[in-house]
Amino acid sequence: MTSPLSTPGPTLGVVGGGQLGRMLGEAAGPLGIELIVLDPTPDCPASPVVRDQIVGEFDDEDAVRELAERSDFLTFEIELADPDLLERVETETGVPVHPSPDTLRTIQDKLVQKDALVDAGIPVPEYRAVDDAAELRAALDEFGTPAMVKAREGGYDGRGNAPIESPNDAESVLDSVAGPAMVEKFVDFERELSVIGVKGEGEIATFTTGENVHREEILRETIVPARAPEDVLERARSVARDVLELMDGRGVYGIELFETAESEILVNEIAPRPHNSGHWTIEGAVTCQFEQHVRAVTGRPLGSTEQRDPTVMTNILGDVEETQPAELHGLDTVFSTPRAALHWYGKRDVRPLRKMGHITLTDQGVNADGSAEDLDQLLARSRDLRDGVTFDKA
Structure with a gap:
């Protein structure tokens, strides 16, 4: 049973204070949960929306212990967290860590991750x-x-x-x-897919399968629902649930998949945290991935993963040739477009291809399932919005 709320409410300590920490803080506030983040960058992106920041490296034992002492629950938003340290602190302080440090340990080494999937009978390249x-x-x-x-x-x-x-x-x-x-x-894939899954206390849920578009190994867009046949989407959900059963600990998991030319599903990689390909859920789902993560790691029941409307998320990346102060231009069209939402990550400097924010566009007029033609149009509109903003001062 969820404990009653009071003020101040429970505190969630987060190792990492980047954009994921920022969006976790935005989601936690309405639930009466306060965040403290640990991050080496002073005034990190999460700092304006959380109660406090501890400035320290992710593997700084004194800093992690301070975080635990000030928190009721611990989680992480970056795989650079130290699983051995988190496990030791959890054992010595009794502050629960989710997902489990052992899951983080498995995920951190891609070879160990793949071996674990194979041992569980989950298909991989x-x-x-x-x-x-x-x-x-x-x-x-x-x-x-x-x-x-x-x-x-x-x-x-x-x-x-x-x-x-x-x-x-x-x-x-x-x-x-x-x-x-x-x-x-090499996988001759038809599409790159992703399923955002969440494990609660005795609960497992998945969001609508998304389709990811990468260039130069960086996610550019996520289209939801994915433009794939229903039997492929069902197979993706099934494989994702198998992955969730294998993972230990509550929280959100980003599961990246390949749909092969033969319509098979292979697991590419897993992230034991909210994932870039799940940012669409803020506007496009009943309960976003960040609220789900906060609910899960603090032992609260999960919210609905139902999709509200067809949605496209486009990343805003650094379009500069060298590092410079971040100043984004061309926002009027985004702000004046109905059902478009801008998310700014609060990073002070922009670098080439650095993730600086994202734009989400939903379409209430599109069938809830979204035909491929409708989604193509929504994607084209989203790209126009994204391509209309720039960090280039020229």
Whole structure:
């Protein structure tokens, strides 16, 4: 049973204070839950909307202990959190950590993540661990080229991923990802899909399956519902639920999938936190992914994951050639467009391709299921809005 509310209410400590921490803070306030974030960047993006920020590294033991001492629950919004430290603090202080540190430990190493999925019978692309160029060339003899080389640890949002076109590039590609690596066989996919799932106390729920558009390994747009046949979408939901059953701990999980040319579903990667491809839920679903995460990790019942309307989310990325103070121009059209919503992440500086915000566009006039033609039009309108804003001062 959920405990009664009072003021001040319960406090959720979050390791990480970037844009996800900011949106968690925006979602937690109406629930009577206060946030404290731990982040190394003073005045981090989350700081204007949360009760307090502890300035410290994600693996700073003193800072994590202070966070636990001031919180009733702990979670994280970045995979760079230290699972061993979180596990130790949870054991010693009794402050629950969700998702579990062991889940974070599994997710942090892409090879361990893939092995866990395979052991559970969940389909993934073919892959191999590669410790040196000779092993990479041997794997390419089996997989063919192109293929994808991934850093096992530290990579997210496309960082640490490098396509390889020829065995002759083995040394340079391994140098570019740096550290222990793995290689995945190229997937001839029809679409990249994502399912945002959530685990509560004895509950599992999934949002409508989205379709992701990536360029240069960075998410550009998410279209919901995905423009895929219903049997493919059902298979995606089924695989996502299998993933959720495997994960330990309450919270939101972003599950990225490939729909192959043969209409099979393969798991690409999992994020044990709210995910960029779930930002559409703020306007497009009854209960957004951020509120669901706060509900889940604090032991509250989950909200409805029902989709309100067909929705497209477009990322606002840095369109500059070098780092400069962030100043976004061309916003009048966004503000004057009905059912368009701007989300600004509050980052002080813009860098090339840095995620600075997003725009969501919903269409109440479109059938709830959304025909492919209608969604194509909604996507085109969304791109026009996104392409009309710029950080370029010229």
